[in-house]
Amino acid sequence: MTNKKRLTTSWGAPVGDNQNSQTAGQRGPTLIQDVHLLEKLAHFNRERVPERVVHAKGAGAHGYFEVTNDLAKYTKAAFLSKVGKRTPLFVRFSTVAGELGSADTVRDPRGFAVKFYTEEGNYDLVGNNTPVFFIRDAIKFPDFIHTQKRDPQTHLKNPTAVWDFWSLSPESLHQVTILMSDRGIPATLRHMHGFGSHTFKWVNENGKGVWVKYHFKTEQGIKNMDVGLAAKLAGEHPDYHTEDLFNAIENGDFPAWKLYVQIMPIEEADTYRWDPFDVTKVWSQKDYPLIEVGRMVLNRNPENYFAEVEQATFSPGNFVPGIEASPDKMLQGRLFAYSDAHRYRVGANHNQLPINRPKAEVNNYQRDGQMRFDNNGGKAVYYEPNSFSGPKEMPSANVTPFNVAGQAGNYNYHHDDHYTQAGDLYRLMSEEERERLAANIVNAMKPVAKEEIKLRQIRHFYKADPEYGTRVAKGLGLTVPQNV
Template sequence: MEERKTLTTKDGYPIADNQNSLTAGARGPVVMHDFHLSEKLAHFNRERIPERVVHAKGAGALGTFTVTKDITQYTKAKLFSEVGKQTPVLARFSTVGGEKGSADAERDPRGFAVKFYTEEGNWDMVGNNTPVFFIRDPLKFPDFIHTQKRCPANNLKDPYMRWDYWSQSPEALHQVTILYSDRGIPKTHRHMNGYGSHTYSLINEDNQRVWVKFHFKTVQGIQNLTETEAAKIKAQNSDHATEDLWDAIKESDYPRWRFCIQVMTEEQAKTHPDNPFDLTKVWKHADYPLIEVGILELNRNPDNYFAQIEQAAFSPSAIVPGIDFSPDKTLLARVASYNDAHRYRLGTNYQQLPVNLPQCPFATYQRDGAMAYGDNGGSTLNYEPNSDPNAPKPSTDYQEPPLPLGNVAVDRYDHHEGNDEYSQTGDLYRLLDEDAKQRLVDNIVGSLGQVPEEIQLRQLCHFFRADTDYGMRIARGLGIKIDPSMLPKELQELKA
């Protein structure tokens, strides 16, 4: 027989009575030191976290992604490394404009987000059920979303706001047409496609890049609701799509999507009739046919909605080696913006929550902040570069080709290249009088003398490059005899 569990406080104190508060007498007031009552009420007051600004109403499930076709000619990402390989996933579907308690059957784009828990880190494919969007410049996003929310005067949804905005934003017409077409109200989350919408890039083992579009084609088939059907469903069950997803998985009718890509070479992009990185445009399938990659299957419902779905944080910045960005302006803004939203909604350490935690080894120098889990890095260093041979270090194995942006390329340029780090320091040293020079040297020796000789020698090289006398004085102060082999090459003629 299973041992009966005893109710406790969050600190582990056993509770004898969970029905009656501590009071001064049977009819007296509640006393201040009833910590069990205080804990329950304080936690209750904080149970609701801020809802997502967009995509607040959503449902999700867990499952697997299985590779069915070889695309290693395009990408070195290990989740695609061999046919038959499986990767665990978490998917979330949502409406865009509605609040957390809004209806599933609204005429609205649907969010389609998938978190792949790969051996190289988490890859978040954060898209919609449409291949395009209303804007192509991220500066317009807050204004657009305001038109989809509530009127600041009366707190009502207002057709004037959205049509006033759209009538002055012609780039939105493509998405507006999709929104008001038959596909504007998907029947359920299972009966719609998903798209990365943006242009991304894939990079192979030879560091060659191609541009790609991501597509998830529903195996269940496209099914939609008319306005009349949607109105009837909303009156009966505002959570119909959430319930449908849960019930289908519970009954082992697992929803599936074919994951496909479109591929465009860099040369093709140069002569493409439209801007291939424009979020309001598609690539014609006749020119860039779909290439099947694998099957996404959702086969497990969450054990706890809040922990696994509400706290799930998807961001385009979560990529893995072999998958990268493009010059799509809106995508690049999302890369920065989504993390900021999660830190506001969930907290600084949102990536440490179990649902967001990579299921592979990882190492950072980030420490502290609210809700830091585990040992917070223990006694290890929290900065880099450092001299600890066992500490995490960058690896050039993961260097990817520069991202071309017109006449320039985005890359991690060496900020030392072409810069003289020493001349002005030497000029400053030589301006000092003898007493000031000696005080400077004494101050440095007093501090530098407290660290290992390995670091002293490395730092001495910098002082010597600035001024030979500067380096010699500090060396003598540290008791280090200068061997020419210790010096920078250009100073090795110097004798001790």
């Protein structure tokens, strides 16, 4: 049976010859009038969109979220409205610091981004596999990421920059301790938890709000990878995690996570022992126990990696009614930065791509821009307010009012205890886990060029727990500074 599909240009015209370019005679130079050749070459030159500045290497899958607990008293979000309700979703897992071709099994946090295609629009929960982060104010984010990238002179990763920044940013200690622990290298993407990390606000039908934190608990169990095996796989099988996720779903072994939340009454934010909006801190589960919300299942692989995984765009600013932002300074910066990165990387109309397009109807007055591939609003009215029955706002979708007070200025968080929670985490570890933690830190810090940076960081470890700092100092052949 012959193939009846005809080869065409991007504008649908049939291609007469796809093997030979047009030339001036058999040996003559190529003609610029060969528009099919020019189109092929020009498109090929543009096949790679700029990779993400962070989270460049990733894997993704489709699935669904099913509500298992009625939490309508806390949020009016429609996709969480009743037990048994299912919402389609897409998840992208990623490493943070490496480039698009980097290895999966490096020691790095993992991005854990979930796009819920709800009937009220897309809701993106853009977190990590850790409940905290290295910094707590978005103004420090470009500097932090610069330390994770390549040195501008050598074009090599620079441990001196990494530890110099961390040692001068003590709020990073909690996340550094997690990163350098066994959980710094998950065995697979299926065997790790996910977190919203930030504090968010839930609002119910009566306009009453609560603060909330998200926890995705893997049903596969936590499994981590030995550093030696991770290094071996990084060289021999750099796409190990990507392949594992694809094969598991392809074979019907669908990974799943239970979603839980911690709920804090609005008024308790002012009196809690930690600032609840500081993303370098966790809320004690003894103070705010986990409450089950639902179950996430990944059951379908992408058909095309570029179209679905690479072009997927997530923003923590993509909210739906019933879910709002908090004063978390890191979150506040991300509300702008993520969508702005997508406008640069994919284009102003990135939300029209099939992987990003909401299932809900979209009506607005945005027009034009690169890659506008729908009817661009047609002949409909293109401004608001108008007298021609164009889309109108819904006051019920407004953000709930919240109190703002004080003088404008540059402020730090109220609490500067960066050591208690890191020390508590260290003391929760077994002796073997502490040994591996210290060994991982020592190996990572050995290349640091300046001894003063090592000593500064050792002080932080020691303040978290004297044994913690002493172990690292001993491994580096140093002594704990006297002025800790």
